Amino acid sequence: MTKNHNKTWGSDVLASALRETGVPYLVINPGGSYRGLHDSVVNYLGNQSPQLIMCLHEEYAASIAHGYAMVTGEPLAVAVHSNVGIMHASMAVFNAWCGRIPLILISANGPVDAAERRPWIDWIHTSADHGAMVRNYTKWDDQPASIPAAIEAIRRAAIVTRTQPTAPVMINFDTSLQENEIDAAPELPAPSRYAVPAPTIPSTADIRSLVSMIEQAKAPVILSGRLSRTDTSWQNRIDFAERIGARVFTSVGVGASFPTNHALHADEIGFAFSESTRPIIEAADLIIGLEWRDLGGTLKTEWPTGENLPQVINCSMDHQIANGWSMDYYSLAPADIHVATTADTLVEALLEKLPETGESTKEGYELSSQSGIATGLEEGPLRMANIVSCFNQIAEDYKSCLINRPIRWPTNSNNFDHPLSYLGDNGGGGLGAGPGIAVGAALALRDHFPERLPIAILGDGDFMMASNALWTAAKYDLPLLILIANNHTYFADEVLQEKVAEQRGRPVENKTIGISIDEPQPDIVNLARSLGFDAEGPLMDHNSLEQSFQQAAKSVSEGKRVLLDVSIEQENFDIFPERVTNKK
Structure with a gap:
């Protein structure tokens, strides 16, 4: 058989465009609808950048990308076979959506041109609108019809999924788009020209108002939520809490965002504040929500009618991806000031303006021990x-x-x-x-x-x-x-x-x-x-x-x-x- 080493196929260009996004892995469960892309990653790119990660089911393939992003904050690409693969992966895509996880889902349709479809299989694995199956819990989807449009779609997907608030995106490639021979890749601007937008810097007026509210507060409380995992942002949150003398609550659902053995850490809570630490939240005169999941619902557990609710600062961009299908926009949170940026950005801006002197300096705080550790465990059944x-x-x-x-x-x-x-x-x-x-x-x-x-x-x-x-x-x-x-x-x-x-x-x-x-x-x-x-x-x-x-x-x-x-x-x-x- 003659080997066409000198030929270029549509999927070669798509694989190269995927490499340009910096995605290190393409997580897959094998499927014929993206056979062209599969070949290009393996034989054109040498199975490097991205490398294939093989799975036995599409749902856990998407969950692998979820876990990877929880550590790194960066997306992986996940390739699924046609409409059936999307349906298998959909639960994990929904989990990623609710978790605000970046993820690039790649699907491939059967031939859009009906004249090119094989009997039976190409007909049942071709859908008019693949994206509709996950559109209610992805930020964006596209089905490009040409190679230039496909390159743009890949670049846009990488930008959209990485832009705060992060969430999954999806691209659907027609089989013919992958498998047609092309003369050469189109001339396009370098991928470095397409930057991911940075979070908005809080306005001077907002910072001035926030500093005033914080300085007047005698018992501030921070609700530390779904935040980044960088060492710098971690230390900034500690400095912020120590500088203003705020007690800090963390959530069982969103990972470590503040040291639980710090003297200012009040409680790790689930659906409501515990009886032992309710006095802390009830005595608060300022509540600062830092990307707290369901801030409105959490506040309702203590102030169901809003009566006597202290001042509230809500730092969140989550409202920007709310839609009418998924109710993960949660209860509407009251906020005297709502700052639409990331917690990292806000905390950094406030640290620049808040004074470093006063009673609440870091020298006043020591590490505390965990309060929830049980004793006397050597006897009896395991718990x-x-x-x-x-x-x-x-x-x-x-x-x-x-x-x-x-x-x-x-x-x-x-x-x-x-x-x-x-x-x-x-x-x-x-x-x-x-x-x-x-x-x-x-x-x-x-x-x-x-x-x-x-x-x-x-x-x-x-x-x-x-x-x-x-x-x-x-x-x-x-x-x-x-x-x-x-x-x-x-x-x-x-x-x-x-x-x-x-x-x-x-x-x-x-x-x-x-x-x-x-x-x-x-x-x-x-x-x-x-x-x-x-x-x-x-x-x-x-x-x-x-x-x-x-x-x-x-x-x-x-x-x-x-x-x-x-x-x-x-x-x-x-x-x-x-x-x-x-x-x-």
Whole structure:
């Protein structure tokens, strides 16, 4: 067969344009609709910049990009096959949308020209509007019809997804666009001429008003939300809190944004303020929301009518991507001043204007200890607290990155002293995201922060939905420690079914029907081994857990992959406090 070394194909140009965006990886599940692009990445670019990352399912492919961006703040490209691939990936795209994660989704249509379609398969895998399937939870999408338009679409996608507030974008390439031979790549301006816009600098008037409000406040509170992970921004937030003497609340859902062992750290909260720290928020005379997720909803838990609500500063750009389909714009937050910029930009501007002298200087603050750590764990069945205790020991011995943690993880139980200490939840609350996010984060940590030990603590329900993601970690030799907090059920749903049964006077003992993961119980250990992980379990007592966790951490620090299956007790808990649900 004659090899056409001198010919150039449309997909060669598309692959080159993708390389120009600086995206290091193209995460894929193989599919014929983008076979041209696949060939160009492998044979034209040499499978470098971007390199293919192969997956066994499109949903966790997109979750890998999610995890990578949680570490780096940068997007990966994800290629999915036709309309069916988009539908598989859509849950993970929604998670990324809700998590404000940059991601470039690449799809390929069957031949738009019906005369070019093969019988059956090209017809069912061709859609009139691929973008419609994810348009309600992406920032932008396009289906270019020419090579120049496709290059522009790739460049625009890279800009739009990286522009704050970040979120997924999608490009759809027609099969013919990829597979037609072309004479040469079109002459276009250099990619360096297309800059990502920087966040807006707060106005002089806003800064003046903000400084005045802060200086007059006697009990300011900072709600530190979904913020960047740079060392500079981390230190700036510490300096800002210390300079104004503000107590700082962080969120369980958005990752480390302020050191939890700092004396000014008040609480790590979920849906509402805890009873122990409610007096702090109730005494506040100024609340500063720094990109806080659902600021309006959080404030309503304490001031449902708005009466006696203190002054509020809201720093957020989130309103700029609100739409009529997805309600992740949350409750409308009252704000005496709303600064539409990033928290990093605002904090830096305020530090330039706020005086450095006064009672609230950094010399006055020391590190505090965690308040949520349980004791007396050596006896009895394992609980989540046992896992927390063993993790904390690992975190003392290694620079760790807690990628994700289950819903029942106790607050204020960890020393998060770095922006990579904890990455946060999956954004959209979709089960099955955990394994892919863990693999993506492990990939980013290996490439950029190899000193960090990647640890993902997943529930068994979350893990079983996308357990095949482990195969990708093994294929690309990614160090990763996964611990399964295994209560053999979708326990959050058991709690809800129990409440419903109690309210209706029906048998509570039926709460497990259709919810328990048993008869048979999945063999998680052998499943993990078959996918390329060392695995141990089920672990049933504290000493075994402690020893196995230590050995697993050592192995992962040496570049290996380990899964621990930990059998834990089913512990009841209130998912939503009454003041959150407004129901008795």
